[in-house]
Each structure stands twice: as structure tokens, then as C-alpha cells.
Amino acid sequence: MNEGQEGRKKQFDAADYPALREFLPAYLHQDFGAEYGTAREAVKGFVNEASGDEILQVKEEWKTLRASFSGRPLEEMRAALAAFGCAWRPASEEELRGVEAVLSGAQT
Secondary structure, eight states: HHHHHHHHHOOOOGOOHHHHHHHHHHHTTTTTTHHSSSSHHHHHHHHHHOOHHHHHHHHHHHHHHHHHEEEEEEOHHHHHHHTOOOOOSSSHHHHHHHHHHHHHHHOO
């Protein structure tokens, strides 16, 4: 590793998040607004339908993803969501926290 690479964060790669790659486009697709109303409600739909293991994997990957984008502009998080094939474009950090609240409260 050369000097320029040492201080650099690992580049985002959606392939590092297999559970999110499955979950995000399945529930936060282009019609999620018509189907669920909000991203938070779409996540509740996932929680109601998924197995405990699936929920746990999504929770862990979401937490890791959010930590990797902590302190970065919201637009970068939107780009990451798009890389998963997710149609949801959160308008605020509050919307992201709403999704986190549903996931963190989900029983596994």
C-alpha cells in the first residue's frame, strides 16, 4: 500500500452488502410510495414478512453502511442507495433515522 492509500477510506461497493442488495430494491422500489406511502412503512412491510435471520442481516448491514457515510453529505448516501437499485431518495437525515428506528426496533 502506498502512502496516498493509507489514510483513505475504503471505497463504497454495494457488493459488500448482500442483504441490502436484496432488501432495498425489493421494498424501496420505484412504486414503494404507492404501495407503502413512506420508506418507513416499506421497512415495516419487510420486517413483517422477513425471517429473523434476514432482518438481522439487514440491520447489521444498514448499521455498517450508515457508519461508513457518517459525516458525509446526504447526496453521497443517496448515491449509495441508488447503487443498490433503490428508488428511495431520502430528503433528510430524519428520513434515514426513521428507517433506522424501524430496523432497530424489529425483533429477530
